[in-house]
Amino acid sequence: MSNSIQPPKAKIIPKQLEKHGHIRTDNYYWLNERDNPEVIDYLNKENEYYQQSTAHTKEFQKTLFDEMKARIKEDDQSVPYLYNGYYYITRFEKGKDYPIYARKKGSLESKEEILFDCNQLAKEHAYFQMVGLSVSDDNQWISFGIDTVSRRQYTIQIKNLITGEILPTKLENTTGSATWAADNKTLFYTTKDETTLRSDTIYKHKLGSNPSGDAIVYHEKDETFDVSVFKSKSRKYIFITSDSTMTTEYRMLLSEQPDSKVKVFQKRTRGLEYSVSHFEDHFYIITNKDKATNFKLMKSTLDKTSKDNWVDEIPHREDVLLEDIDIFREYLVVSERSDGLNTIRIINWKTKKEYYLPFESQTYSAYTTTNLDFDTEILRYGFQSLATPSSVIDFNMKTKEKNILKEQEVLGGKFDKNNYTEERFWATASDGTKVPISIVHKKGISKNGKNPLLLYAYGSYGMTMDCHFSTVRLSLLDRGFIYAIAHVRGGEDLGREWYENGKLLKKKNTFTDFIDCSQFLIANNYTSAKHLYAEGGSAGGLLMGAILNMAPNLYNGVIAQVPFVDVVTTMLDDSIPLTTGEYDEWGNPNVKKYYNYMLSYSPYDNVVAQNYPNIYIATGLHDSQVQYWEPAKWVAKLRVFKTDSNQLYLDTNMDAGHGGASGRFEAIKEIAKEFSFLLDLEGIKS
Structure with missing residues (x-):
């Protein structure tokens, strides 16, 4: 490096900041003036x-x-997954920066239907991000969020998958993700506070209506909480979550009744964290209730959801962190962490027999991936280590047969x-x-x-x-x-x-x-x-x-x-x-x-x-x-x-x-x- 190149010096404008009787002097506080030409110049x-x-x-x-x-397979694609009658695929083409989202009806041999080519959509923008693709239950509509500034303030739009038309409706300043109700015309989405960017309000949009008339479903007043909305794997419930670092609160309504009143699952209690999944006649709850520091699995009936009605399904363990669950018709899959390493535990609902997937390395990660179907014996999971390229694996929970669908290619x-x-x-x-x-x-x-x-x-x-x-x-x-x-x-x-x-x-x-x-x-x-x-x-x-x-x-x-x-x-x-x-x-x-x-x-x-x-x-x-x-x-x-x-x-x-x-x-x-x-x-x- 040449010594003749001198670093810039920011000018000093002392600003005194006082709190609790203590004074700090910040000489560069002025640099937070984003629109000041001198800041951009610096x-x-x-x-x-x-x-x-x-x-x-x-x-x-x-x-x-x-x-x-050169090591990256440029014309790469994801392992297809089946959801509601369609196989969904994300692929990249050689020399192009952005993904192409596609689907095929019923069979991988069917004609490809391109949902979005992000390379086309990104052309006019220095920055482009698409998130939150959500398809209606009748497979006709897809919502998506786009950010072209990189402040994570997404504009949600809706595309008609039959005609290919993108509707003129724009839902501004959102998290990008949205959830369709079972009527295929009601879309739940989350907006952000314009200043703090906190996700604070859940809205309900009806297809074809003016967004200015969208109804507020829930507004989170507590500034330490964020909100989000999603549909249960069973597609029966719409869940609204309010989350802070230490406390959770769920609300819910039936997907078939999008205009019904939202019900609180268990009201917020400082320090109580929980998440909810639905399966048949029960809700399954991962929670730290009863000082379960590493979390445990509990369940409740559909009509009595307050914590007094929760009963233990998998008790708390001092040395094992319970991270997540995947529910199938015949099996419960539990993602755990022990001694700092991921483990995947498979439990048969009826017989209660269980086993763990075997992993030999100590520098690996293993994780369940896209498992959207209840009625299957196949668990899809991913595996990689510091020296082993990532793999997507289909595992038969009954026969214990393993099928590696894809291992990341390292070219060259x-x-x-x-x-x-x-x-x-x-x-x-x-x-x-x-x-x-x-x-x-x-x-x-x-x-x-x-x-x-x-x-x-x-x-x-x-x-x-x-x-x-x-x-x-x-x-x-x-x-x-x-x-x-x-x-x-x-x-x-x-x-x-x-x-x-x-x-x-x-x-x-x-x-x-x-x-x-x-x-x-x-x-x-x-x-x-x-x-x-x-x-x-x-x-x-x-x-x-x-x-x-x-x-x-x-x-x-x-x-x-x-x-x-x-x-x-x-x-x-x-x-x-x-x-x-x-x-x-x-x-x-x-x-x-x-x-x-x-x-x-x-x-x-x-x-x-x-x-x-x-x-x-x-x-x-x-x-x-x-x-x-x-x-x-x-x-x-x-x-x-x-x-x-x-x-x-x-x-x-x-x-x-x-x-x-x-x-x-x-x-x-x-x-x-x-x-x-x-x-x-x-x-x-x-």
Whole structure:
């Protein structure tokens, strides 16, 4: 990098922020003025600085992109699934970025009916996302949501599948998903608050009517709750859910009676979480009732749904997390998590005989997929590991025969999963807790402390970081990198308590777990501080910000994607999307003890004069989850405080939001940037 290229300096406009008698000075608060030309100018200057400083890697980025793209089967398609008389297929064509959605009536030999070619629909847009395809029971109508800005505010439209006409009706500012009632003309959908983007209202639209007259079915007044609507697998009930981090409430009505009054299933009780499935004469409820921390399965009759009437079907277990169920006519399939690993348990309703699907690896993920039919002995599930491409498998629950329908192809002829080693270790955290680490690398590496190693983690919202296969990751592995996942507290990898011990006033366990995993890998000579890299996005970007302040000497480089780093200011601003619904995750800083605790780790507030490693930060101007100004302010402050000459880049996609670029190949270009950043630091040029 040429020393003549100087980074931009954001101007300082001090703003005092006071809370609980404590005053903070934010010199870059002005950067949240999205429509201010000076803000756009600053972001563009940071982009120019990044582009100029990394110009020497441009060819390599292209090489990486071409290499990663070449592994992808471009003319690929999903495994068809049968629903209500039609086989549904998603496919891609060579050279095209977006999916084509299609169906075939009755048989895979039937003529293909194209529902949508997203390549055509995306032509006029820098960003394009289609979600929420929902077909009416008579197979005549399909609703769909489109976002062309990347703020996850979708416009729902309706297509007549007989005539091919897209109706002029537009349902604006929605979540994108919708549910048809059994009359094939009533559509339930969810809208968002225009400012906070909280999904807060369920509407009912009648085909052919003006959306301005759509009736409100339910409005959620509590700002800490989101709402959604869906149909039961039995297609008998429409369910409306109100969800916060710690509390759930379901409402329901019969799909055949869309204009009937909505009934509460079990009224909200602080701390009571539950989800509902319907099968024959019962509702089946996954819940934490009766202090069932890891959840249990209960059931109720159709007419008595309050919690006093729930009875145990599968009791609570201290060491097994119950995650989900799939109901079939003869079998109950239970998705569980034990010792940090997925398990799939199959129970015969009549005989109560049961067994688990066998999985041998310790760095895998297994999950049930599209199982829409009650009347079948076939369970469809997916399997993959860090070194094993993903497979879609049909499993006969009666005969136990397995049919692999599809294994992800890795093109190019060079990939052989036997060339890679997968391992799982347990690092000891500073408080004695054992934290699992999953690792993959090429066979034959030496444990000499000189291997470049990329350590990834997330660690929030109880999201588990299961081991998945990645074709793009091969570009690092084949150049000598080790890839590792730290399954830190704050996720739900080892059960519900694992999550509880990494949130609110225990949030710092997430950060210290990651640091302890880093030290474990160094102590065991997998790598050294000269060759260790860290990566995380969104709440995982918060993790990156925290470790940069707490242990900057452990890493040579850090990648933070759309990082949530200005924790206190954001959580005090209830006009920002998603803030109020997050109080149960981070705490409410309007309460002093939470304010003080957040302030003690908030990355932006804790930047100090010290050496920082090389840092690459990516964000999107239209991000609705983490606003662009958080990373922008963070970088501006780091530029003033850091005492080193290491690289610091802010790369803002001026067209995209939280998920980055749309289109499968555009997304790879962003990964190529990240990989070139890492490989350049290692002196790997090809």
